[in-house]
Amino acid sequence: MKIIVAIKQVPERDxxxxxDSSGKWIEESDVQYAMNESDAYALEExxxxxxxHSGEVVVVSAGPERVGTTxxxxxxxxxxxxxxxxxxxxxxxxxxxxxxxxxxxxxxxxADLVLTGxxxxxxxxxxxxxxxxxxxxxxxATLILHVEKTDAGLKVKRELxxxxxxxxxxxxxxxxTIQSGGNKLRYATLMGIKKAKTKEMRVVxxxxxxxxxxxxxxxxxxxxxxxxxxxxxxxxxxxxxxxxEKLKFEVRVI
Amino acid sequence: MSGIxxxxxEREGRVSRISWEALxxxxxxxxxxxxxxxxxxxxxxxxxxxxxxAAKSVSKVIRVEHxxxxxxxxxxxTVALQQMIQKLAPPQVVVFPHTYQVRDFAPALAARMNEVxxxxxxxIDNGPVFTRQLLQGRLAGxxxxxxxxxxxxxxxxxxxxxxxxxxxxxxxxxxxxxxNIQPAQIRTKPGEPFRGSAQxxxxxxxxLIVSVGRxxxxxxxxxIVQELAAALGAELAASRPICDNGWLPMERQVGSSGxxxxxxxxxxVGISGAIQHLVGMKGxxxxxxxxxxxxxxxxxxxxxxxxxxxxxxxxxxxxxxxAAK
Numbered sequence: 001m002k003i004i005v006a007i008k009q010v011p012e013r014d015x016x017x018x019x020d021s022s023g024k025w026i027e028e029s030d031v032q033y034a035m036n037e038s039d040a041y042a043l044e045e046x047x048x049x050x051x052x053h054s055g056e057v058v059v060v061s062a063g064p065e066r067v068g069t070t071x072x073x074x075x076x077x078x079x080x081x082x083x084x085x086x087x088x089x090x091x092x093x094x095x096x097x098x099x100x101x102x103x104x105x106x107x108x109x110x111a112d113l114v115l116t117g118x119x120x121x122x123x124x125x126x127x128x129x130x131x132x133x134x135x136x137x138x139x140x141a142t143l144i145l146h147v148e149k150t151d152a153g154l155k156v157k158r159e160l161x162x163x164x165x166x167x168x169x170x171x172x173x174x175x176x177t178i179q180s181g182g183n184k185l186r187y188a189t190l191m192g193i194k195k196a197k198t199k200e201m202r203v204v205x206x207x208x209x210x211x212x213x214x215x216x217x218x219x220x221x222x223x224x225x226x227x228x229x230x231x232x233x234x235x236x237x238x239x240x241x242x243x244x245e246k247l248k249f250e251v252r253v254i
Numbered sequence: 255m256s257g258i259x260x261x262x263x264e265r266e267g268r269v270s271r272i273s274w275e276a277l278x279x280x281x282x283x284x285x286x287x288x289x290x291x292x293x294x295x296x297x298x299x300x301x302x303x304x305x306x307x308a309a310k311s312v313s314k315v316i317r318v319e320h321x322x323x324x325x326x327x328x329x330x331x332t333v334a335l336q337q338m339i340q341k342l343a344p345p346q347v348v349v350f351p352h353t354y355q356v357r358d359f360a361p362a363l364a365a366r367m368n369e370v371x372x373x374x375x376x377x378i379d380n381g382p383v384f385t386r387q388l389l390q391g392r393l394a395g396x397x398x399x400x401x402x403x404x405x406x407x408x409x410x411x412x413x414x415x416x417x418x419x420x421x422x423x424x425x426x427x428x429x430x431x432x433x434n435i436q437p438a439q440i441r442t443k444p445g446e447p448f449r450g451s452a453q454x455x456x457x458x459x460x461x462l463i464v465s466v467g468r469x470x471x472x473x474x475x476x477x478i479v480q481e482l483a484a485a486l487g488a489e490l491a492a493s494r495p496i497c498d499n500g501w502l503p504m505e506r507q508v509g510s511s512g513x514x515x516x517x518x519x520x521x522x523v524g525i526s527g528a529i530q531h532l533v534g535m536k537g538x539x540x541x542x543x544x545x546x547x548x549x550x551x552x553x554x555x556x557x558x559x560x561x562x563x564x565x566x567x568x569x570x571x572x573x574x575x576x577a578a579k
Contacts, residue, residue, distance in 0.1 A: 011389065012524070013390070013468075014526075015548065016530065016547075016549060017392055017393065017549075019390060019393070019520075021291070026389070028395070040559045048487075050269045055295075061398060081279070081358075081482070084572060094370045095361065095370050095371070096364075096365055096369075096370045099365070109418065118357075121275075121389070121390055122389050123372075123388060123395075124374065124387065124388065124389075124529070125361075125371075125373055126361075126373055126374070127357075127361035127370075127371060130357075130358065130359075130361040130362050130365075131362065131365045133359050133362065134361075134362040134365045134366060135365065139328075139329065139441035139442050140328065140362070140442075141328075141358075141442060142354070143354055143356060143357075143358075147288075157561055159511055160447055161353065161354050161510060161511065162512070162513065162514070163449060163450050163504070163505070163512060164447045164448065164449055164450070164510075165447065165448055165449075165450055166444060166445055166446070166447045167444075167445035168442050168443065168444050168445065169442065169443040170441060170442040170443070171441060171443075179500050179511075180494070180495075181494065181497065181498030184440060184500075196377070212400060213370070214368070214369055214370040214399065214400065214401035215370045215372050215397050215399060215400075215401075216398045216399075216400055217395050217396070217397055218383065218396045218397065218398050219396050220388060220393045220394065220395045220396070221393065221394050221396070222388065222393065222394070223391060223392075223393065223394040223551065223554055224377075224394070224554075225554050226536070226554050226555050227541070227554070227555055227556065227557055227560065228556065228557075228560070229543075229553050229554075229556045229557065230558050231409060231548075231553075231558075231559045231560075232558060232559065232560050235562075235566075236562055236563070236566035236567045236570040237570045237574075239560045239562065239567060239570075240560075240570035240571040240573070240574040241574050242361070243542065243558060243560060243571060243574070244571070244574040244575055244577075244578045245518065247542075248560055248578055251518070251519055251539075251540045253461070253462055253486070253518055253519045253540075254279075254338055254486070254575060254578050
């Protein structure tokens with residue numbers, strides 16, 4: 001089974017972010033980057049499928065040079081090789097534009113399965129996997145927690161809302177977007193990290209932005225507050241005492 | 255291109271609540287643009303849904319009906335909606351509720367028409383300018399559509415208020431559209447939905463909830479929040495990562511994939527407040543957040559906040575609650 005996993009490098013979850021001078025993105029020099037969480041689960045699912053059925057896991061990631069560290073991490077965890085789509089204007093491309101970049105880079109691989117996380121932790125469009133499926137002309141399923149290979153193709157467990165699930169059968173080749181929590185993530189071993197240095201990482205240059213994006217990000221801002229928050233001052237003990245007063249006399253739950 | 259379309263979703267035979275919120279967003283767009291509003295219902299048998307929609311303030315209802323739409327599939331819905339949009343006069347905007355189902359097919363539908371879904375919209379301003387959250391709610395991004403075809407958007411649960419239904423004197427016109435779908439076009443075979451584990455905790459009816467998130471760092475640290483919950487007489491809940499790690503059972507998860515709650519008190523400990531969590535608890539009467547990061551999005555919905563180390567604040571709070579009782 002040949003599996004391609006599309007992964008994205010995103011700002012670390014707790015990164016303090018500042019809006020940059022263009023007003024359209026964050027100050028990138030401020031932040032540390034990490035592998036997008038649901039993409040890490042997609043990688044884990046791919047590695048487990050390969051362990052069961054043999055085959056190859058190829059990771060693909062689009063972004064500037066710094067993306068290389070996230071790709072190496074995926075290789076250290078066990079991916080066989082990688083494709084880096086070198087691209088400095090990822091944030092100016094909309095979901096369709098990014099999916100086109102990835103589709104062009106992987107089409108000739110003719111993979112049995114394309115996996116990606118259900119959405120990115122930065123832009124959160126939640127569309128790349130679905131659009132990739134449309135561009136590659138393969139069926140897809142989203143929010144998948146478990147993948148089982150069958151004679152006819154795949155049987156997958158899909159998460160629905162409010163604690164419901166559903167099984168879906170689909171033929172391969174196919175594309176799936178993976179929800180977090182289906183597996184336990186592995187850590188890279190020292191041996192894995194060492195091996196990763198010798199694995200193939202092919203760099204392809206992203207095609208220039210030919211058409212203007214359909215959805216244009218005009219500017220970013222701090223979100224509007226939905227409630228007025230009273231921040232309780234003082235050290236832990238003082239703040240706790242004040243909060244208990246509020247809970248007792250204003251909220252009346254003690 | 256003219257008109258605003260809103261695609262409604264069915265739940266247990268009725269139009270779902272979030273679909274009415276999508277309709278409210280559609281009404282806003284219709285007012286801003288002076289365009290007529292059309293509601294779309296889909297399925298194998300849509301009379302009941304169409305009647306519900308026709309009683310709202312819409313100009314028209316279209317029933318997209320076909321036996322192959324009896325059960326939702328991405329392929330079936332994509333083919334049917336693409337045909338409808340292309341055969342009728344294409345609308346300016348197509349509005350969806352941002353549900354798991356819409357996330358499954360709307361990006362593909364838009365891509366087939368060289369368009370992009372502007373997903374998870376929380377506000378619409380004149381232009382129209384669509385606001386959606388970035389970086390897990392830390393920032394807001396303002397988007398404009400400049401494609402040549404219809405603009406596709408989906409709206410976040412709870413972002414648009416449903417007005418009390420005005421008594422419309424006469425119901426809107428209902429039209430039918432029968433798409434041409436071949437069985438071979440539907441490539442996936444969906445099974446019956448089923449519930450995960452037996453639900454033994456009903457967070458929905460708990461008056462007080464203490465909820466714990468990633469900030470707790472390790473499963474071994476959970477007793478400090480359990481003690482706080484016990485002191486308050488509250489149910490313990492969690493955000494997704496805690497349940498993903500298996501530290502608490504899935505049935506204690508609050509958020510889009512877990513339970514939706516609106517207790518008298520929701521005390522969030524070490525929860526940053528990603529959108530998926532907020533949609534499950536922002537209706538709570540009083541929200542208290544304890545977090546070390548003053549910029550955490552949880553503070554946007556909190557009534558009271560303590561910015562500090564939960565490992566110091568939570569034990570102090572447990573002691574103070576015990577002393578006050």
